[in-house]
Each structure stands twice: as C-alpha cells, then as structure tokens.
Amino acid sequence: MPKIELHHLQFSYPEKSFNLAVENQVFADSMAAIVGQNGAGKSTIFKLLTGLLKATTGTIKVNGTELGELKPADRLKTIGITFQNPDDQLFNATVKREVEWSLSQISSDKAINSQRADQVLEKVGLTEKAEENPYDLSLSERKLLTVATVLAVDPAVYLFDEPMMSLDWPSKQMLTDIFHELSADGHQVITITHDMDWVAAEFSSVAVMEHGRIKFTGAPRELFGDRDLVQRVGLLPPKIMALTQMLGDPKTYLSPEDYQVKHQNM
Ligand SMILES: Nc1ncnc2c1ncn2[C@@H]1O[C@H](COP(=O)(O)OP(=O)(O)OP(=O)(O)O)[C@@H](O)[C@H]1O
Secondary structure: OOOEEEEEEEEEOOOOOOEEEEEEEEEOOOEEEEEOOOOOOHHHHHHHHOOOOOOOEEEEEEOOEEHHHOOHHHHHHHEEEEOOOHHHOOOOOOHHHHHHHHHHOOOOOHHHHHHHHHHHHHHOOOHHHOOOOHHHOOHHHHHHHHHHHHHHHOOOEEEEEOOOOOOOHHHHHHHHHHHHHHHHOOOEEEEEOOOHHHHHHHOOEEEEEEOOEEEEEEOHHHHHHOHHHHHHOOOOOOHHHHHHHHOOOOOOOOOHHHHHHHHHOO
C-alpha cells in the first residue's frame, strides 16, 4: 500500500487570502476521504500532491521518495488525478484519443495503448462513445472519461476531486465498485467529497479540513461519533444518524445496513 507523507507543508495563494499549513499528515489507508466546507483547502492539497502547485515550504513523500525528485513519467505512475471539472482535463478530438493521449505520456507503443484504451473505456461504460468528441458527451460521461484516462495509466495513488458530482446512480455504483477494486489491488484511493453518506458507508479513513488545516484524521465511525466535532467543522452526519438521533437514539450508525446489523444483534 502506498504511503503519502506531508511534513511542515505550507502554501499561500499570491493574494495571501488563504494559507494552508499541514504539520505532519500520513495517508496510508486504501480508501481515504478528504472532507470539509467549501474553501477549506481540499483541492489545494490535491494540486500540491500532483505538482500543479508548489509548496512554499515542506515536503511531500510517497513511499519515502520526495515527489519533486521523480521524473515526469514516474510521477504520473505514482499519482494520478481527476479534477472536479472534467473540462479542465479533456482536450482531444475523440474519447479514445483522450485516453491514448494519457497513455502516450508513459508509453510510446501505439498498439498496446490502443488496446489498453479500449479496456478502460469498457470498464467505465464508454465503449460505444469511443469515436465521439468528448464535448458531445454528457457531464456524467465526461467525468467517467477522466476516470478512464487515469485508470489507463494505473498510478499507485488515485486522487479524485468530487468524483460523484453530477453522476447518475448506476454510474455512482460503478465508480464505487471500481474504487474497491483498486484498493483491493493495493492502490490507494483518496477522494474529496461532500457526500457524508458515501464517506460513512465506503471509506476506511477520513481527514477533515478547515481553514487550510487538517483538524481530524481517523475512521468514519470515530468522526461521526464525535457530534461536537462534526458540528464544529460544519459537516452533516450521515442521513441514517440524523434520523436515529431525531428518534432519540444517540448511537453511531454509518449506513442503514450498519443500523440493521446492530439491531439484529440486540
Ligand atoms: N488560484 C487561486 N488563487 C487565489 N485563491 C484561490 C485559488 N484557488 C483557490 N483559492 C482559494 O483558496 C481557498 C481554498 O480553495 P480550495 O479550492 O482548495 O478549497 P476546497 O476545500 O477544495 O473547496 P470546495 O469544496 O469548494 O472545492 C479558497 O478560499 C479559494 O477561494
């Protein structure tokens, strides 16, 4: 399992209206979520992890190697990202070429790249759209295409910025299954999301950001069990907990299934 370490990391945008400061943070869980209110700094951390932004001070290491020391192709094989807005990373004339372009950054074998592109397009359900222009796809399909471009490269660490936004339910289900497959294969999946039901039900670890700082890292059960913290950082508990708390049950439930299991054993 890849291990990401952030040490003494500081970053400010030029106007200095926002300051990120992360003293010591380790991401070593197979499925980690980063949550927090709008503007907390979640996407900024991802941009630092991918080298799109450069920290003012501090280090980022993956498996003990500083990210800055990796050659570009090695870096792509180490960390891959899908952005919140797919239009920020799609620019080729066809869906298939979009995936092949990603692959061309790490391999010059066109036949193998073409085969691999077909495989990942099938995986995200876009085989039929392979020859279409990405801008003729729906937003949901464009998001899945960005996922395919990263799956093609198959980095050790996958970063997803709001992957579920604008996806329909079957696509959400498919993506969740893909995340579990990746994590079972030894990859690390780190996802920014505002969907607390999803975090509670599917993730092994969660980091909470507020005003450029990481205020909590731990298991979802620990986070959602701390009602004061959840309220303080402006999160909503999973819907099942909102309901059970309203009915006077103070326990922590991560999903309807979790509730059912606990009540069967009573
Ligand atoms: N390019 C930029 N220049 C100046 N300020 C920026 C820039 N990008 C982001 N910011 C500011 O930095 C802060 C953190 O932004 P960031 O996008 O990291 O937050 P976030 O937690 O991902 O928010 P959201 O949940 O809305 O995506 C915000 O106040 C934002 O307005």
